[in-house]
């Protein structure tokens with residue numbers, strides 16, 4: 001097995017690394033790789049796209065005048081421009 005600290009080859013039953021004396025009985029901590037990043041970011045991005053499409057669909061189906069996204073100023077005369 002390779003030492004997770006210095007990548008030195010050690011015996012499979014070694015309890016500590018012969019070079020840096022790192023404890024080899026503890027499994028190395030999991031660190032995210034680029035494959036993991038790509039998968040997770042892809043899932044997040046796909047979720048955002050689905051959310052955007054869904055929200056756009058719901059907003060387009062709203063009854064008048066709530067479907068308007070840009071409010072004409074004559075509809076809000078109390079707002080000073």
Ligand SMILES: [Zn+2]
Nearest residue numbers: 003006017020
């Ligand atoms: Zn080592």
